[in-house]
Amino acid sequence: MLTRINSALQKLEKYTLLMDSSPYYAMALTLHPAYRTRWIERNWEKERADKAIRLTKHIWEKHRDKPLLYASITNEPIQLSQQSRTKEKEQKGKQNPNTFQRIKEQRNQFSRPKSLDEYEDFCLETSYDPGISPVQWWLQDQQKKRFPRLSTLAIEILSIPAMSAEPERIFSGGRRTMRWDRASLSIETLEMLECQKDWMKREFPVNIKG
Secondary structure, three states: OHHHHHHHHHHHHHHHHHHHOOOHHHHHHHOOOOOHHHHHHHHOOHHHHHHHHHHHHHHHHHHHOOOOOOOOOOOOOEEOOHHHHHHHHHOOOOOOHHHHHHHHHOOOEEOOOOOOOHHHHHHHOOOOOOOOOHHHHHHOHHHHHHOHHHHHHHHHHHOOOOOOHHHHHHHHHHHHHOOHHHOOOOHHHHHHHHHHHHHHHHOOOOOOOO
């Protein structure tokens, strides 16, 4: 039994080191509204946490100057959707008083961050569980308007699959889509078809008709 436990610990240590070799795991934690950088600072050793946060900030700095993919940034308050209000109501009693008070104060509207750095503003906000997946949270219009550049990065990072099984299934599905009689399909068209198939299968909240 002891030998098996030691083997399991060695395997965990191996994959922990592999996660440290790439900053994207830490970036995914940072961009999760329930975790952010505070979770890393509280749960990782200081040296490891400092390195991870430094690398995540570097990723953001590289992405920050890219052009926006969508327009309309407003400084006016952004009204929460009815679904978001319902999710917040469900969180009552589950949050500690400080977090609940923050959610209550921001219940009816969100405003654009006052700082020029969206990443810093997001990390300084109080972490809370939105009741939906982090990708769905970032896809909300109010998050896109509050964090126009950070939201695009968050969707890219959080869409990375944790395992290779799903990409392999999609790759095989692509071969079935691109039959011999459809060999003239372009790479861009094939990519759009496979994305639409996957989104429709998952009932993903994306308007594929627009």
